[in-house]
Amino acid sequence: MGRALANPLDIYLRVEKLPTLWCPGCGIGIATQALLKAIDRRIREGFLRKDQIVFVGGIGCSSRVAMYVKFDSIRTAHGRAIPLATAIKIVKPDRRVIVVGGDGDIAGIGGNHLLHAIRRNMDLMVIVINNMIYAMTGGQHSPTTPPGIYTTTTPEGSFERPLNLIKLAWSLGANYVARGSVTHPQLLEQIFYKGLERRGFILIEVISTCPEVFGRHIGLRDAVELYRRLRDKMIVKKNPSIDESEYDWEKGFVLGVFVDREEKGYIDHLRLLRRDCMR
């Protein structure tokens, strides 16, 4: 109230909660901005209403997006955002329900919820901000930590095979599967923008930087240096095939939309079944 808008996107932010807790140079802010820009475009086009959007988050640096955006938003325990979002979508099917979380939150502790929501083709937009580490808890190993990387729980370097979220979502039948990166914000915005229009399960992986923990631990103390190093690993492709989704720190990461199809989502099925009683 009464505060001049510093940024046109401020109307989508709980400015009273700013500044964010994110460290300087953290990629989550860039991802959030790209998402809000995409939402803003959709709203201005009349495709979405602001009050239609609901954010759901779990626990971790990334899930705090739900804390800073000014929409109906709700947070729950670590990893549990997807089932909570599922219920919201079922009882309020005209909402666009967006889940934002990190790799630990959504792919680690919440992995089981993730795979079942994809299997159901549940109409959710799930954004996994992948910084390859448990950031908020101090840099432990995550399901997406690349092999060989030092973490506080793998002091000799991780030897586990990391999870390829893109292939996972594809194999379980998600409608829209894409990978973006905070090093390519315009592309990221475009991926979000498209995703906002799709039905069924939408999985968007955002490769992000955590200079404070991930970068510091692997000797890339400087946020800019980490950002540059990551940017060099990104390969943009127009229509990448699923085989090109390989998750490989050495070879780099292909960005783009891997799956984009129009299969009926869970809510479509429910609507058919319950023609008369869907509110």
Next chain:
Amino acid sequence: MRVDYVNGNTAIAEGAITAGLRFYAGYPITPSSDIFEYLSRRLPEVGGYAIQLEDEIASINAVIGASWCCVKSMTATSGPGFSLMVEGLSIAVMTETPLVIAYVMRAGPATGVPTKTGQYDVLQAVYGFHGGLIIPVLAPSTPQEAYDLTIKAFNISEKLRTPVILLSDAVLANTFGRVVMRSAGEIEIIERKKPTKPPHLYKPYEAEEDLVPPMACIGDGYDIYVETLTHDERGVYAPTTHVQRKLMERLYKKIIERSEEIFEYRITRPSGSCDYMMISYGSTALSARVAVKELENESIRACLLTINTLYPINEKALRKLCEESSMVFVVENNLGLYYREIRGVIRDKPVISIPVIDLEIPDPNEIKRMVRKWVEH
């Protein structure tokens, strides 16, 4: 009003629908599953949803999500499933989310005897979740009580913005009885309090005199933010002793100060005078009722106090009820768990635990035998 002949689980499901239940999420587990199966058929008839999720963790979170859309929501489970739910239950306590969990106990620990009964989880129901606050726990002992207390559970949860546990057991789940069912117009159904202030003046965790903040839901135009971290009245995370103290005290007080209103019991006096007071709950109270009646023939004048509200206990009322008795027996189908709670309230006379470990309905003869032993001392 209509009268039906149903088992405890069906009575719970019907009570929930009468109370306004429109969303159920669950994961199958004996002996609670037929609540879920019944609601899968019944809820769509009234415009509601019953969905099966991948586990109990998902179920409780879904119930929280639906409740934040201002839809009355519940789940049902048993011991192992409840263990998985306690994480979400704590979230519901902190975020003041109205919901009901029907907890149908079976014999534990671990996977125990899934199809058989026990009251081993009575303390887990209230103390199981992290954070050390209190939630109301109601325990029916007959199908009629199951129906009535389910409605009461929803009413308390809506009024006080709290999760409520309805603690049943395997015997009650399968016991049939005559149940008088009401339509919503015939009984009081409480709806949650909505904000009257416009969004820019509304503080989501600003309580009114009843210590309960009005609740704006998803879709009400308030841009709600549901915070699981320690928060001030605006819902802003505030890790200070002052804010923590204020919040914890309010969350605790809004329940504990309602003890009188929440506390429910039934007293059976076969011979009028209560030389001894037998306290029981759940299906074990049915056996205890037989025992007090038969003890009268041996001139042991005992009364039965069936406690329907296990938490919070109205301590004043409980002391008064036990006033004229020289001894108090607590009969339960476990090693004497709730006995400790009673002993904490009644301190001026002997309180004796009568643990009946029985996989079937506890045997009244065994209860009588143990009472005799103490009375003849």
